[in-house]
Structures are given as C-alpha cells and as structure tokens.
Amino acid sequence: MTALPLGGMTPLSSLRKYFWKYRVRFIVGTLFVVFSNYFAVLAPQITGFVVNLVQQRLPGARPVASKPVHDVLVHRFITWVQSAQFSFGWLIAVCSLTILLLAILRGIFMFFMRQTIIVMSRHIEYDQKNEIFKHYQRLDTNFYKTHSTGDLMNRMTEDVSRVRMYTGPAIMYLINLVTLIGFCVMNMLRKDVSLTLYVLAPLPLLAITIYFVNSIINKKSERIQALLSDLTTNAQESYSGIRVIKSFVQEKAMLGFFTRNSEAYKKNAVSLARVEAIYFPSMALMIGLSTLVTILIGGVQALHDSSKIGLIVEFVIYINMLTFPVSAIGWTASMIQRASASQRRINEFLLTEPTIANLPEAQQVKVSGDIVFDAVNFIYPHTGINAVKQFSLRITKGEKVLVLGRTGSGKTTLAQLLLRFYDPQEGKITIGGNDIRTMDLKSFRDQVSYVQQDVFLFSDTVRDNISFGLASPASEERVTEAAAFASVHKEIQGFAKGYETMIGERGVTLSGGQKQRISIARALIKNPEIVVFDDCLSAVDAKTEHVIIGNLYRYLHDKTAIIITHRIFSSFPFHKIVVLDNGELLEMGSHEELMAANGYYAELYRLQLTEEKAEV
Numbered sequence: 016m017t018a019l020p021l022g023g024m025t026p027l028s029s030l031r032k033y034f035w036k037y038r039v040r041f042i043v044g045t046l047f048v049v050f051s052n053y054f055a056v057l058a059p060q061i062t063g064f065v066v067n068l069v070q071q072r073l074p075g076a077r078p079v080a081s082k083p084v085h086d087v088l089v090h091r092f093i094t095w096v097q098s099a100q101f102s103f104g105w106l107i108a109v110c111s112l113t114i115l116l117l118a119i120l121r122g123i124f125m126f127f128m129r130q131t132i133i134v135m136s137r138h139i140e141y142d143q144k145n146e147i148f149k150h151y152q153r154l155d156t157n158f159y160k161t162h163s164t165g166d167l168m169n170r171m172t173e174d175v176s177r178v179r180m181y182t183g184p185a186i187m188y189l190i191n192l193v194t195l196i197g198f199c200v201m202n203m204l205r206k207d208v209s210l211t212l213y214v215l216a217p218l219p220l221l222a223i224t225i226y227f228v229n230s231i232i233n234k235k236s237e238r239i240q241a242l243l244s245d246l247t248t249n250a251q252e253s254y255s256g257i258r259v260i261k262s263f264v265q266e267k268a269m270l271g272f273f274t275r276n277s278e279a280y281k282k283n284a285v286s287l288a289r290v291e292a293i294y295f296p297s298m299a300l301m302i303g304l305s306t307l308v309t310i311l312i313g314g315v316q317a318l319h320d321s322s323k324i325g326l327i328v329e330f331v332i333y334i335n336m337l338t339f340p341v342s343a344i345g346w347t348a349s350m351i352q353r354a355s356a357s358q359r360r361i362n363e364f365l366l367t368e369p370t371i372a373n374l375p376e377a378q379q380v381k382v383s384g385d386i387v388f389d390a391v392n393f394i395y396p397h398t399g400i401n402a403v404k405q406f407s408l409r410i411t412k413g414e415k416v417l418v419l420g421r422t423g424s425g426k427t428t429l430a431q432l433l434l435r436f437y438d439p440q441e442g443k444i445t446i447g448g449n450d451i452r453t454m455d456l457k458s459f460r461d462q463v464s465y466v467q468q469d470v471f472l473f474s475d476t477v478r479d480n481i482s483f484g485l486a487s488p489a490s491e492e493r494v495t496e497a498a499a500f501a502s503v504h505k506e507i508q509g510f511a512k513g514y515e516t517m518i519g520e521r522g523v524t525l526s527g528g529q530k531q532r533i534s535i536a537r538a539l540i541k542n543p544e545i546v547v548f549d550d551c552l553s554a555v556d557a558k559t560e561h562v563i564i565g566n567l568y569r570y571l572h573d574k575t576a577i578i579i580t581h582r583i584f585s586s587f588p589f590h591k592i593v594v595l596d597n598g599e600l601l602e603m604g605s606h607e608e609l610m611a612a613n614g615y616y617a618e619l620y621r622l623q624l625t626e627e628k629a630e631v
C-alpha cells in the first residue's frame with residue numbers, strides 16, 4: 016500500500032477540480048452575495064437622511080453644518096425626492112417604501128445566493144461521496160484488513176459533510192462577510208473616518224473572542240461526538256450480542272458499562288452547554304460597546320453639527336449589520352480548519368493506490384484450468400506471518416483437488432493468492448502458462464469462482480443473491496439450476512416467497528448450512544472455469560454433505576476445482592490430495608498413495624472412519 020506524498024499542497028486544494036466544475040454557479044453565487052450586500056448598505060443611508068429631515072423640523076433645530084456624502088444611487092434618490100416637492104408626510108412614506116423595497120431586493124438576492132452556493136456544495140458532496148466509494152472499491156484486501164469499517168464509514172459520512180460545510184456555508188459566509196464588511200466600512204469611512212475607527216475598534220476583539228470560543232466548542236463537540244459513537248457501539252453490540260449477554264447473565268455488567276459511558280457523555284454535554292451560554296452574552300457585550308462608543312462620540316460631534324444625528328443612526332444600523340458577519344469570522348475560520356482536517360483524511364484514502372491492480376500490459380485472457388503454483392512464498396504484509404512457504408503445485412485442467420490441513424496451515428491464504436487478493440512476494444502462480452499478474456483482473460475474476468469460508472449474503476432476495484455476479488439478470492432456469500447443483504433448490508421452494516424471499520436483517524433467518532449453499536449457488540451460476548470452495552460445507556452434517564458433494568461433482572465434471580476442507584470426502588475420487596502444514600506442502604498424491612504413505616492423511620482418514628462408525 017503506497018500513500019503518495021501530498022506534495023506541499025494544502026488538503027483543501029484538492030477541491031479545486033470541483034470548484035472548476037461548478038464555476039458558473041460559484042461565480043453567479045458570488046455576484047448574488049455582492050448585490051444582496053450592496054442593497055443592504057443603502058437602507059441605513061436613507062434612514063440617516065430621514066432622521067436628519069425630522070431633526071430639521073424639530074423646534075430649535077440648528078442649521079446643518081455639513082452635507083453628508085452618499086452612495087451614487089442614494090444620492091440620486093435624495094435629489095429626486097427633494098426635487099419632487101412632496102409634502103413632508105409623503106416624503107417619509109416614499110423613503111419608508113424605498114427602504115422596504117431595498118430589503119425585498121436584498122432578500123431576493125439572498126435567496127438566489129443560497130440557491131447557487133449551497134446547491135453547489137450539495138453537488139460537490141454528491142460527487143465526493145461517489146469518488147470515495149469508487150476508490151474504496153478499487154482498494155485491495157490488505158487495505159480493508161488494516162482499516163476498520165467504522166473508520167471507512169466516517170470518511171464517507173462525517174468527513175464529507177464537514178467538507179461540505181466548507182464548500183457551502185463557510186464559503187458563502189466568507190464572501191458575504193468580506194463584501195458586507197467592505198461595503199459598510201467603505202460607507203462609514205466616506206462619512207466620518209475618526210468615528211469609524213472608534214466604532215470598529217472593539218470588533219476585532221469580538222472576532223478573536225468568537226474564534227477562541229468556537230475552537231473550545233468544536234473540541235468539546237468532537238469529544239461528545241466520540242462519546243456518542245462509543246455509546247452507540249456499546250448499545251449496538253448489546254443488541255446483537257443479547258443472547259450471549261443473557262446466557263452469561265451479564266445484563267447488570269452491561270448496564271453498568273452503558274451507564275458509565277452515558278455519564279461521561281452527559282458531563283461533556285453539560286460543559287459544552289456552559290461554554291455556549293457564554294457565547295451570546297459576550298457577543299452582545301461587544302456590540303453594545305461599539306454602539307455606546309458611536310452614541311458617545313457621535314453625540315459630542317452632534318452638539319456642533321446637527322447632520323451628525325442622522326449619521327449616528329446610520330452608524331448604529333451598520334454596527335448591527337456587522338454583528339453577524341464579524342461573529343461569522345471566527346465561525347468560518349474554525350469551519351475551514353475542520354474541513355481541512357477532514358479533507359486531509361479523505362485525501363489519505365484517495366491517494367492510497369491498491370497494490371493489486373492491473374499492470375499496464377494486462378491482457379484479457381481466456382482462463383484455462385491448468386494452474387501452477389511455482390515456489391510461492393507469501394508473508395502477510397501487516398503482521399509478518401509467513402503463511403505460505405515455497406509452495407509448488409501443478410493442477411491440470413479438469414482436475415479436482417482436495418486441500419487438507421490443520422487450522423492455520425495456510426489453506427485459505429492459498430485460495431486468496433489464487434484469486435489475487437494478495438500477490439506473493441516470491442514465486443508465481445500461472446494459469447494456462449500466463450502469470451496471473453499479467454491478466455486483466457476483472458476478466459480473470461469473472462472466470463474464477465471463490466466460495467468463501469465466512470459466508471456473506473446481501474440484504475436482498477434469494478434470487479438476487481444467487482445471480483449477484485452476473486452482468487445481466489439471470490433467467491429463472493439458470494437460477495434454479497445453480498440452486499439445484501448447490502442442493503438448496505428444494506429448501507428455497509419451501510420458503511413462503513420462494514426465490515423472492517428476502518434475506519438478512521429484515522428477511523428470513525437462514526441456517527448456516529442454507530447460507531453456505533446459497534453462496535455455492537452464487538459461485539456456480541457464473542459458470543466459471545475454475546472453482547475454489549473454502550471449507551464451505553462446515554455447517555452441514557456428514558450425510559447432507561455427501562449428497563451435496565455428489566451434486567457438485569456432476570456440475571464440476573469438466574471444471575477445475577479446488578476444495579479446501581477439514582474433512583476427507585473419501586467416497587469421491589479426487590485427482591490430487593494436498594496436505595498443508597504450517598504453510599508448507601506436507602503430503603501430496605491420490606487417496607491410495609497417501610494411505611500407503613501412512614502419514615497425516617492416513618491418520619486423519621482412520622480417525623474419521625472411526626468417528627463415522629460411532630455416529631452410525
């Protein structure tokens with residue numbers, strides 16, 4: 016497994032391809048943000064103008080000392096209303112309606128801003144999930160052995176949604192806060208530089224405070240998330256293992272365990288609530304401080320220049336408008352940090368290349384049944400266990416080979432090497448003279464069937480489980496034929512819904528032997544050249560096994576088959592019997608040859624015979 020270096024890029028830069036893909040949405044969304052904020056900052060100027068008008072009409076009003084500067088649009092509007100000779104009442108009404116109109120315009124643009132940017136983030140999320148899932152499918156067995164399922168799931172769900180918080184809300188708020196702060200500050204500076212500086216002074220403090228509080232909240236939330244995940248795993252295990260718990264009378268112990276986990280969760284949640292409780296009051300304090308400064312300094316100025324009264328009102332509105340964007344600075348920064356950490360984890364996976372992959376010169380070859388293991392040596396990379404040692408074996412097309420050996424002797428490993436779940440470090444495996452590493456992986460695996468030791472069936476119908484490996488839907492006859500060869504057809508017919516019966520958590524509970532035989536049918540329907548059965552009859556009794564093997568033998572007449580087992584099927588003529596011990600070839604030959612050699616096989620055979628007699 017090779018994880019490529021990230022080459023100095025920041026993790027989030029791997030999202031560039033998505034931003035490029037959705038560039039139109041992104042640019043249009045940004046324009047909507049700009050428009051929405053532009054209209055937002057026009058309203059306070061009109062309010063300021065109206066306040067000044069009212070102030071002028073108050074008894075004892077002092078003349079205006081300076082003319083406030085306005086935005087081009089506002090300036091035009093003011094010139095228009097002043098020249099239109101409205102009565103005072105009408106003037107106020109027109110101004111109010113204009114403010115309402117501006118709010119509506121802002122709202123419309125905000126709606127479009129969400130429609131473009133948030134929708135873009137959902138598209139990116141969808142693409143990213145597909146990209147990760149597609150990559151997961153390429154990765155090899157060793158990868159799955161070294162990563163837990165929970166970890167893989169987390170990257171698909173938790174990490175992707177954190178990245179979405181960046182591509183959607185965080186970017187939207189970032190653009191929003193930059194433009195809104197830009198417009199507000201520009202307007203404020205245009206009107207009164209020194210007042211602006213006084214008013215804005217507490218705001219950076221607010222941003223920093225919120226950033227820190229946010230980091231604490233995030234850390235605590237993460238801890239809570241982890242505890243919650245522990246709690247769920249705990250509960251889930253208790254439900255699935257309920258029979259074990261009950262039979263060992265461990266209900267109390269499990270309850271104690273759950274209560275302790277639950278207690279830790281509660282403690283952290285309470286402490287988070289405490290931090291969150293400080294959040295809003297501290298924000299209100301800072302805003303209050305800014306407003307106070309505005310009124311104080313603006314008030315002193317207004318004593319000399321009455322046009323400043325409108326200005327104070329305008330500034331107070333700006334400060335309130337700035338509250339949200341400034342507090343969003345801290346929030347956005349911590350969102351970006353979290354997204355970056357999540358994207359780094361996702362990248363680690365995406366940049367992991369499978370070690371079992373097609374060579375550039377890989378060819379689609381028709382698999383013949385001639386298999387040669389040539390001095391194969393294999394060590395499990397992550398544990399260092401040497402499971403197969405200098406193993407050589409020649410199997411001719413059509414041969415049926417029995418592989419025996421104590422538990423842990425390397426039988427499964429041998430089958431997995433043949434299927435190319437792993438590649439041997441030394442030696443090679445050839446089929447029809449071609450090294451399997453030079454064959455196209457997909458076409459190779461399509462022609463070889465492997466019935467695994469630990470059966471896995473999907474939560475689907477019996478029919479779909481059997482025809483799982485086929486590219487197109489299988490005909491009724493094909494499915495029933497495969498089931499009949501696997502000696503499970505009659506039992507399936509006995510189910511209320513026959514082949515349409517659902518298997519899995521919400522379906523019928525199959526016996527171990529039924530599951531094994533359905534998985535055999537799944538392997539046979541592919542009509543492969545080579546079939547490997549890995550201890551797949553362990554859950555049936557000796558008599559049933561006899562019948563099954565008889566049926567299988569008829570199916571296998573022209574195929575090459577490797578049958579891994581703990582038990583000797585003495586009534587069937589195997590061309591070769593291979594005995595493994597500690598990864599090495601211990602004995603090999605026909606039944607007669609091995610009986611004559613009087614070794615492990617002969618001993619096992621005699622033992623089994625005595626057992627069978629005792630059973631009868």
Ligand SMILES: Nc1ncnc2c1ncn2[C@@H]1O[C@H](COP(=O)(O)OP(=O)(O)OP(=O)(O)O)[C@@H](O)[C@H]1O
Pocket residue numbers: 160395398400402420421422423424425426427428429468550
């Ligand atoms: N995925 C794995 N990673 C690391 N070591 C493994 C792995 N699978 C098996 N081994 C080790 O390799 C050795 C051979 O195991 P293998 O499963 O091939 O034996 P087996 O003969 O099939 O045993 P059994 O009859 O119990 O299925 C054992 O020592 C086992 O612990």
